[in-house]
Amino acid sequence: xxxxxxxxxxxxxxxxxxxAAACTACGxxxxxxxxxxxxxxxxxxxxxxxxxxxxxxxxxxxxTSEAIAFAGACTRxxxxxxxxxxxxxxxxxxxLASLRVRGTLGDAPRVASKHDPGWSARVxxxxxxTMSEEEQAKxx
Amino acid sequence: xxxxxxxxxxxxxxxxxxxHGEIVRLVTRILEAVGxxxxxAGGPGYCCGxxxxxxxxxxxxxxxxxxxxxxxxxxxxVITWCPSCHMNMHDLMAPVTEAAxxxxxxxxxxxARADQLRPLLTHRVAARVLxxxxxxxxxxxxxxxxxxxxxxxxxxxxxxxxxLRVPGHMCSAIAAVPGELARAHRETLAAMxxxxxxxxxxxxxxxxxxxxxxxxxxxxxxxxxxxxxxEAMGLPHTDEYRLWRNAEDPRGAIGADRIAAAGDVAFxxxxxxxxxxxxxx
Numbered sequence: 001x002x003x004x005x006x007x008x009x010x011x012x013x014x015x016x017x018x019x020a021a022a023c024t025a026c027g028x029x030x031x032x033x034x035x036x037x038x039x040x041x042x043x044x045x046x047x048x049x050x051x052x053x054x055x056x057x058x059x060x061x062x063x064t065s066e067a068i069a070f071a072g073a074c075t076r077x078x079x080x081x082x083x084x085x086x087x088x089x090x091x092x093x094x095x096l097a098s099l100r101v102r103g104t105l106g107d108a109p110r111v112a113s114k115h116d117p118g119w120s121a122r123v124x125x126x127x128x129x130t131m132s133e134e135e136q137a138k139x140x
Numbered sequence: 141x142x143x144x145x146x147x148x149x150x151x152x153x154x155x156x157x158x159x160h161g162e163i164v165r166l167v168t169r170i171l172e173a174v175g176x177x178x179x180x181a182g183g184p185g186y187c188c189g190x191x192x193x194x195x196x197x198x199x200x201x202x203x204x205x206x207x208x209x210x211x212x213x214x215x216x217x218v219i220t221w222c223p224s225c226h227m228n229m230h231d232l233m234a235p236v237t238e239a240a241x242x243x244x245x246x247x248x249x250x251x252a253r254a255d256q257l258r259p260l261l262t263h264r265v266a267a268r269v270l271x272x273x274x275x276x277x278x279x280x281x282x283x284x285x286x287x288x289x290x291x292x293x294x295x296x297x298x299x300x301x302x303x304l305r306v307p308g309h310m311c312s313a314i315a316a317v318p319g320e321l322a323r324a325h326r327e328t329l330a331a332m333x334x335x336x337x338x339x340x341x342x343x344x345x346x347x348x349x350x351x352x353x354x355x356x357x358x359x360x361x362x363x364x365x366x367x368x369x370x371e372a373m374g375l376p377h378t379d380e381y382r383l384w385r386n387a388e389d390p391r392g393a394i395g396a397d398r399i400a401a402a403g404d405v406a407f408x409x410x411x412x413x414x415x416x417x418x419x420x421x
Contacts, residue, residue: 125411
């Protein structure tokens with residue numbers, strides 16, 4: 001049996017290929033996304049070209065600067081899914097593209113992403129303030 | 141081990157909810173009141189992997205570990221709170237590691253048990269409430285209609301509607317985009333003004349921790365929807381995070397003994413900067 005990381009990566013790759021093949025790059029999801037008008041790097045971008053770049057990213061390609069910006073701008077609003085005329089889970093497609101440009105599969109990150117190295121210690125510190133010792137023992 | 145959902149479920153509260161221990165406690169009591177005995181589980185030991193998604197090895201390890209722990213617990217249902225955890229379970233966790241449980245969001249469970257919950261909401265809560273709604277997650281679980289529906293059962297409480305939907309699935313998603321959280325807060329206050337709301341009901345924890353500071357200098361109240369249900373049920377509670385975040389001196393508000401118990405260094409480095417951060421607007 002493949003190990004944990006391999007199964008996880010295979011799941012991302014398999015679904016990337018599946019959704020890239022099904023996507024027609026029509027750009028309807030791009031029009032629906034509330035982050036587009038909030039992302040300066042997408043000013044004047046052609047929706048179809050951006051989505052063609054997203055498909056390229058999903059297929060291990062380099063994508064385009066605008067496609068990378070679009071994937072990096074995704075905040076998981078999810079309005080792309082009901083907008084998709086192909087009835088694809090466009091939000092999952094964008095999530096996969098977002099993971100890829102952030103370097104999840106081991107590539108160099110193509111966009112900056114939030115990473116809090118103190119996250120775990122911070123959560124535990126707050127837990128010590130808001131939970132009793134018994135609650136911490138049972139709930140964490 | 142066969143455990144019926146009514147007898148015992150896991151309440152997977154996520155990780156950052158550790159800031160809001162009283163919400164975990166209240167959810168457990170509310171579930172118990174509608175016939176569901178819940179075992180809370182959360183924190184870094186039950187991470188969905190989203191916090192480490194830059195690295196597949198770490199994210200996958202966390203995700204698999206969490207699914208396996210839920211499997212070992214033997215409960216048939218995991219009740220979720222956090223939209224990131226809920227979506228990660230469906231999108232990346234359960235498809236990779238077979239899950240021996242079903243997942244249901246807390247709002248879905250309470251809506252399904254609305255007939256049991258309604259008679260328990262006996263205390264009037266005089267409030268004109270606007271729910272803080274995001275675009276995201278509603279497509280998976282209709283939180284933007286379910287939460288107002290549940291709050292609408294509270295006597296004395298008026299639920300107000302406004303078309304504002306903030307981008308993202310919760311405020312942590314937009315907090316990293318320069319200017320977006322402040323914009324969301326400005327638009328939220330304007331929406332409250334438009335409809336005459338005096339209370340903002342946050343749905344998720346990350347929105348709550350970002351929004352509580354909006355109370356400063358404004359005649360509004362920021363509460364989580366669980367706080368409102370608890371108030372209507374007469375369940376005593378204190379939103380300590382809100383008090384600490386809005387205190388001029390968070391250290392004084394928390395008290396030296398509790399800070400010492402939590403660890404002085406950890407408090408100074410990890411907790412205090414967050415509590416002293418200036419409000420977005």
